[in-house]
Amino acid sequence: MDLFVAKYLRMALIGALPLLFTQCSFSQSSKKRVVTAHTDMESSDKKHSSYSRTDTSKVNLTDEEWKKVLPDDVYYIARMKGTERPWTSKFEEFYEAGTYYCAACGNALFKSDTKFDSGCGWPSFYEPISKTSIIYTPDHSHGMERTEVQCGRCKAHLGHVFEDGPKPTGLRYCINGVVLDFAKAAATEKKYKEGQE
């Protein structure tokens, strides 16, 4: 009987897990939306005292300090090396012209013209904006041999890089959209609109 109860409990727990996860992600994404709405463009230039899109000096905060200044979902990915659920990022199918920045510190990471549709469920790029914008670290977790990519300024976990990307680099930077901020390229946007008229 005890064995049966234990088995039943285990099954109930396993069954409840996806539900918990869904609810958790849902609250995270609704929170993200609110944050994004308030931090677009100019106001996002100063999210916290270490956030800057122009200052390239390294940012060294403790996890405790990061926890105070980052939204929960950004903290979970950037500092706890979490992974957002595939197909949940607003940047997954998003092809506006502009620049992607680290959502934790404001460091410029990728240009929109290096973004491509990888079909993997996460925003993907074939090349970072500069050699110093990204740090590469071997990652042996989850029984896999991967290369982790971190922000070159604040070491936020961004995602991984794989060698199955398109030309010219052959690389696929698979990035969690939660840790990306996007700013439109004003000039390009104007040109695009003129071209549409």
Ligand SMILES: [Zn+2]
């Ligand atoms: Zn950063």
